[in-house]
Structures are given as structure tokens and as C-alpha cells.
Amino acid sequence: MTTTQDPSETRPDPALRAISLVVVLGTVMTMLDATIVNVAINVLGRDLGVSLSTVQWTVTGYTLALSMTIPITGWAIGRFGAKSTWITSLALFGAGSVLCGAAWSAGALIAFRVLQGVGGGLLMPVAQTLLTRAAGPERMGRTMAVISIPSMLAPVLGPLLGGVLVDHLSWRWMFYVNVPVCALALLLAVRLLPREERRADSRLDALGLALLSPGLAALVYGLSQTGEASGGSRALAGLVFGVVLTAAFCAHSLRRGERALLDVALFRDRGLAASAAALFCYSVGVFGVLLLVPLYSQSVPGTGVLDAGLLIAPMGAGAIVTMPLAGRLTDRLGAHLPGIAGIVTVLAGIFACARVDMSAGASPLAAALFVIGLGHGLVTPSIMAAAYRTLPRSVLPGAATASQIVIRVGTALGAAVITVILQTLTRGSDGPQAAAFEGSLLWATAIVAVALVPALLIPRRQAAP
Incomplete structure (x- = not known):
């Protein structure tokens, strides 16, 4: 009813x-x-x-x-x-x-x-x-x-x-x-x-902290070193160390349950799990694009760092246009439709970026980034809202922590993956060429497209209060 x-x-x-x-x-x-x-x-x-x-x-x-x-x-x-x-x-x-x-x-x-x-x-x-x-x-x-x-x-x-x-x-x-x-x-x-109530009996999960915090730091460090020319051994060590510690924390959290630093059992909630997976894939692709576009623009003679920074502005402008609409639609219809519509719009914008010829001027690229921004303004509020709508108030801090960890690792992975792809496509040449940027952007398009799968699993309606 x-x-x-x-x-x-x-x-x-x-x-x-x-x-x-x-x-x-x-x-x-x-x-x-x-x-x-x-x-x-x-x-x-x-x-x-x-x-x-x-x-x-x-x-x-x-x-x-x-x-x-x-x-x-x-x-x-x-x-x-x-x-x-x-x-x-x-x-x-x-x-x-x-x-x-x-x-x-x-x-x-x-x-x-x-x-x-x-x-x-x-x-x-x-x-x-x-x-x-x-x-x-x-x-x-x-x-x-x-x-x-x-x-x-x-x-x-x-x-x-x-x-x-x-x-x-x-x-x-x-x-x-x-x-x-x-x-x-x-x-x-x-x-x-x-002011809020405090729990005087709240004890810090010291073992969980000793596993998860260094594990996340090692993962982020390893990912950041992946694209460095001389960072191969450091990247491998960081990634292996991070994966081992994070896996050990997950096992520890499952044993300790609600008393763990972060209860990984929260991901049994369909809304949180689908939202986290969609945000992760989406962050990998979109933050890879944010790395590629300034590099792409600076490959044109006469384009400086400030010019490259200004080129990202249309994306922010597009997001500001749709963000308030996304909030109202999510509260009225649920997170499912706005989130999917936003991802599809972002996909169209990234694909358009890949087809832009920078020698024709910055306007076509700016227009494509504006389209990405329109979609981004729909995606972020709606999919983030999906993570919390069906959760009880008592677990909201844990859910907020989990979503931030997912986004943080996703953004680091996005920069690393796109850097490696760009370097691979430019191997044997004097520097990144237009074809290499186009190929890298198409890879980013494919990664963002993967986010559609968990987004489709987001519950269509919110649970009854």
C-alpha cells in the first residue's frame, strides 16, 4: 500500500x-x-x-x-x-x-x-x-x-x-x-x-584498525605508483601488502561482527552493496577521464596548465544544472531511474570526448564535458542516496565510512588504470598521440558502462518507514 x-x-x-x-x-x-x-x-x-x-x-x-x-x-x-x-x-x-x-x-x-x-x-x-x-x-x-x-x-x-x-x-x-x-x-x-548521544562503552577495534588502515594506505600507494615509470616494484609491493591486509580485515570483521571497526556484513543490504559497486566502477572510469582530459588538451601547442584547468569547468557547470533535479527525482521515484539515466548520459559524453579532434579548437571538447557533467550531477546524489535509504539509523556511520572507502580506492584505481592504458598505447612513440588518448577514453567508457550492472540492481522503491 x-x-x-x-x-x-x-x-x-x-x-x-x-x-x-x-x-x-x-x-x-x-x-x-x-x-x-x-x-x-x-x-x-x-x-x-x-x-x-x-x-x-x-x-x-x-x-x-x-x-x-x-x-x-x-x-x-x-x-x-x-x-x-x-x-x-x-x-x-x-x-x-x-x-x-x-x-x-x-x-x-x-x-x-x-x-x-x-x-x-x-x-x-x-x-x-x-x-x-x-x-x-x-x-x-x-x-x-x-x-x-x-x-x-x-x-x-x-x-x-x-x-x-x-x-x-x-x-x-x-x-x-x-x-x-x-x-x-x-x-x-x-x-x-x-549534540548527539555518546556510547561510553564503545571500544576501538585495535586489530581491525591495524589491518584496515595500513591496508587501504598500501592499496592507494600501490595504485598511485602503477603509472610511474620506475614504480613497478613499489606498486607490486603496495598492492600485494594492501590486498593481504584488507582480506585479513574482512575475515576479522566477519568474525567480530558489529564490534568490528567496519562491519563488512553491512554489504548484505542490497541497496548498499549495489550502490557501492556502482560507485566503485563509476569512480574508476570518471576519474580516469578527469586525468586524461587536461593531458589531452595540453597536447595541443599553446595550451597551458591554467587553460587545461579551465577546460574542466563545463563539467562542473553541467553537474550543477542537474544536481538539484537529481535530488528531487530520487526522493520521488527512488535512486534507480536517475542513476541509470545519469550513467547513460556520462557514457555519451565520454564517447563524444573520444571522438573530438583537438585541432578544431576546445569548444567541441567543452561541449562533451558539459554532457558528462549533466550525467554526473544525476549519478552521484542518486546512487549515494541508494546506499542509505534502507539502512537503520544505528549503522549509518559504518555505511558512510564504507562508501567513502569504496570511492577513495576507486579514484586511485581510475588514475592508475588509465595511466597504464595511456602508456601502453603510446609505447614506441615520442609521446601521447591523439589515437592513444582516444583509445584511453574508450577504455574509460567501457569501465563506466560496467557500473550499469550494479545500478540496475538498486532497489526500485525505498523500504517502508
Whole structure:
């Protein structure tokens, strides 16, 4: 029997708006910091007097710290409460930003980037937990649209903002720019976030932490080294070590059940399992495209780094157009149809990118990226919402942690797989050619197409309240 919802039940209330404002302010900084430094690697190496292989750890260290910290989110929320965990994470991220800006050497900068990553790793899963608890199943689509805003803006604004700050101020301002935003987010968090009950008996699964956090870090590191010319042995060691530790954690979690750091039995829920699988495949393909397009554009003489960053902007513009629509459709129809429609749209856009002739100018590629953005704005909110709609409130922190782990590993795998494909297709030539980029984009199309299989398994209707 179906029931008609009162419009007042699905209209965002002031408390939900307040939480949304707080979490967007906090998470947008961490997402930007994952991309903003990329454009300044050469500048950092020159100013700090170190090699590029050394300064690259300012990116790698941040990413590894993010990956290692995510698994403790569920325990931290249960032990200290979501509000306290959020405020502590923001404070760590803000302190890391100040110290990064004041760094006196490459070693200091890398260490402070790790501190930033420790704080940033907790923010996204805590944000998802705060919003999903406040929204309830009937408003999950629009809630996930809100939490998707930072991930939509970061690939567009990160390189652009980094280029502007480095060109007109100093690389130190890439970190100092976080400070006023972080201060405002902390003030709003103290005033607006609701207090939650804490579980004093919540014990940290030390063995699970010792297995999962290093396992994820090793996987991400191994994947990041896969595309490096001299990283073969490091990539293999990282991947083997990561797979062994992660498999050991899964066995440990199945034995320990709800007392584990992350209960892998949550994936028995069809909505969460299908959503996680779709997000994983989708992240691999789409983040591979985000790597390929700037490289493709820079293969044309006269195109610089800032031009390549600006070329990604149409994708963000397209996502912003469809994201609010995705939230409303998901709440009204379920996640199934918007998610599939979005994936199909993204597939059309990537295929169009593969057929673009860059010598004809940037407009055709920008149009194809806009189409990808239209689909991306439908996919992310709807499929993320599907992960939570049928779950009880008590397991939401674990589900949020699991979804972030899936996305983190998927993005690292996407960069690694596409890099290897591009290198394979350009083997024996002086550098990447148009045919190699086209082939790599077609591979990305095939990977995203695989996401259709689990997306079709997403429940068509949400469970009754």
C-alpha cells in the first residue's frame, strides 16, 4: 500500500539547512586540497630546493593520511559523538593548513600535509552521517545532492584556484586560504550542529584498525605508483601488502561482527552493496577521464596548465544544472531511474570526448564535458542516496565510512588504470598521440558502462518507514 507524503515532511527544515551549510563549508576545503596542490608541484620543488619525486609526497602523504583515517570514523562518532568528531577534525585540518603555509622545508610541508589529511579524512564520512541522520529516508536524495556539491566543485576549482594563487601571490596561500573558511565552519559547527548521544562503552577495534588502515594506505600507494615509470616494484609491493591486509580485515570483521571497526556484513543490504559497486566502477572510469582530459588538451601547442584547468569547468557547470533535479527525482521515484539515466548520459559524453579532434579548437571538447557533467550531477546524489535509504539509523556511520572507502580506492584505481592504458598505447612513440588518448577514453567508457550492472540492481522503491 502506498501513502501520499505530506509536502511538509519532505521540505527541508531549518535544522537540516543549518547542518547542510556547516558540512558544505567543511568538506569543500578538503576536496579542494586534494587537487589544489597539483598545479604547484614544480613551484614547490624549485622554492624548497628538492626534486619532484620528493615534493610529490606533499600530494601522496595527504592522500595516504586521508585513506588511513577514514576507517576510524564509525568508532569516533560512536565514542565521542558526530558533533565533537566534526569539530576536532576541522581543528586538525585548520591547524595543518596554517602549518603548511608556514613550512620551512619539504620535510615539514609533507608532515603538515599528513596532519591535514588526518583531519580531512574524517570530515566527509562524518558529514554524510550528520546529514543522513537529520534528513531521514524521505529526503535522502536532496541530502546527497548537498553533500555532492564539494566533490563536483573540487576538480573544477582546485586547479584553477591553485593556479591563480601561485601566479599572483605565493604557494603558501594555497594553504592559508583555508584558514578563514575553517574558522567560519568551526564557529557555525559549535552554534548549529545538534549534540548527539555518546556510547561510553564503545571500544576501538585495535586489530581491525591495524589491518584496515595500513591496508587501504598500501592499496592507494600501490595504485598511485602503477603509472610511474620506475614504480613497478613499489606498486607490486603496495598492492600485494594492501590486498593481504584488507582480506585479513574482512575475515576479522566477519568474525567480530558489529564490534568490528567496519562491519563488512553491512554489504548484505542490497541497496548498499549495489550502490557501492556502482560507485566503485563509476569512480574508476570518471576519474580516469578527469586525468586524461587536461593531458589531452595540453597536447595541443599553446595550451597551458591554467587553460587545461579551465577546460574542466563545463563539467562542473553541467553537474550543477542537474544536481538539484537529481535530488528531487530520487526522493520521488527512488535512486534507480536517475542513476541509470545519469550513467547513460556520462557514457555519451565520454564517447563524444573520444571522438573530438583537438585541432578544431576546445569548444567541441567543452561541449562533451558539459554532457558528462549533466550525467554526473544525476549519478552521484542518486546512487549515494541508494546506499542509505534502507539502512537503520544505528549503522549509518559504518555505511558512510564504507562508501567513502569504496570511492577513495576507486579514484586511485581510475588514475592508475588509465595511466597504464595511456602508456601502453603510446609505447614506441615520442609521446601521447591523439589515437592513444582516444583509445584511453574508450577504455574509460567501457569501465563506466560496467557500473550499469550494479545500478540496475538498486532497489526500485525505498523500504517502508
